Amino acid sequence: MIRKEAMKVVVNEIKNEIIVAANGFISRDLFNVYDKESNFYMIGSMGLASSIGLGVAIKNPKKQIFVFDGDGNILMNFGSLVTIGSIRPKNLIHIVFDNSRHASTGGQPTNSKFIQIEKIAEKCNYSSIFRVQNKQEIIKIMKKIKTISGPIMILIKINHGGKIGDRIENHPTKIKEYFMKNLEET
Amino acid sequence: MIKNFQSNVFNFLLKNGVENFIGVPDSTLKKFIHEGLTKKKIIISTREEEAIGIAVGMSLSKSKSLVFMQNAGFANSLSTITSLVQLYHIPLIFLIGWRGYLSNDAPEHKKIGKIQPQLLKNLGLNSKIVTESNWKDSCLWALNQNKKNLACALIIKREFVD
Numbered sequence: 001m002i003r004k005e006a007m008k009v010v011v012n013e014i015k016n017e018i019i020v021a022a023n024g025f026i027s028r029d030l031f032n033v034y035d036k037e038s039n040f041y042m043i044g045s046m047g048l049a050s051s052i053g054l055g056v057a058i059k060n061p062k063k064q065i066f067v068f069d070g071d072g073n074i075l076m077n078f079g080s081l082v083t084i085g086s087i088r089p090k091n092l093i094h095i096v097f098d099n100s101r102h103a104s105t106g107g108q109p110t111n112s113k114f115i116q117i118e119k120i121a122e123k124c125n126y127s128s129i130f131r132v133q134n135k136q137e138i139i140k141i142m143k144k145i146k147t148i149s150g151p152i153m154i155l156i157k158i159n160h161g162g163k164i165g166d167r168i169e170n171h172p173t174k175i176k177e178y179f180m181k182n183l184e185e186t
Numbered sequence: 187m188i189k190n191f192q193s194n195v196f197n198f199l200l201k202n203g204v205e206n207f208i209g210v211p212d213s214t215l216k217k218f219i220h221e222g223l224t225k226k227k228i229i230i231s232t233r234e235e236e237a238i239g240i241a242v243g244m245s246l247s248k249s250k251s252l253v254f255m256q257n258a259g260f261a262n263s264l265s266t267i268t269s270l271v272q273l274y275h276i277p278l279i280f281l282i283g284w285r286g287y288l289s290n291d292a293p294e295h296k297k298i299g300k301i302q303p304q305l306l307k308n309l310g311l312n313s314k315i316v317t318e319s320n321w322k323d324s325c326l327w328a329l330n331q332n333k334k335n336l337a338c339a340l341i342i343k344r345e346f347v348d
Binding site for chain 2: 040045053080183
């Protein structure tokens, strides 16, 4: 299962919820799979999607906030797990698409294959952690998390590869504008 | 001497709609941070970039935020400022402690202290040095920058060596 396939399954389960997506192919795949106003595409500042998601989650406690992260991204900002696990927002669901690669820079390896990122999240006080690797497991877990409190991490082990998605067409100020408008109105 | 105007800065910004104070502690900003901790309004992050990310998430939720840091952390944050804060036009206030302002400050602060004004200028990040006599005007200026959707920096000089 490649990232885009896994993302389609996840997005189909969460429909129109708020998503903060990491830079690189994570944002590009999301844009191509299901572009919507409640997606925040973080096109630069690698590592910070989970921090932005934390800020949104703290300020919108009645909404579920999803973070679409990558292994390279979270490895750059592991401290984020500490802060999320200390503040413990119940409405934060942190999904890591882990292919053990820096996909958008040419598929160079990350060190995520030697460790278990979700176990670190568990030690950092996340309420629940899951590791899944096929579509059936994703669907099962996505249904299960509807009944439990966060912060939750779902690590989806994926294969490297697939066609490169188109770049995000919207200017960052438009991405922001749509996202803010959606947050306010829903 | 750390001056008391720092607690005025905190209280004034809080009163004027800044709801979130996130950052990494700095001894130059001790009084400011102490005031915030007393009022339970401070979030301490692990790194400065992380603090900026959290503040951006809050700002996207229409909640005004300030990020505090030492200038060492400001140097850490350059890419986050250009590729997130400025790229998306996020109106944040940075509060930066200016280590290396005095020529006899500790050696690790000297270089960054020297290049800090030029770095701010090159970034195009508008800034003001906050002092005991201008703190209110500086705060009003910063709030006004944010109203124009601009991020800006308030700088506090390290005027003592311990």
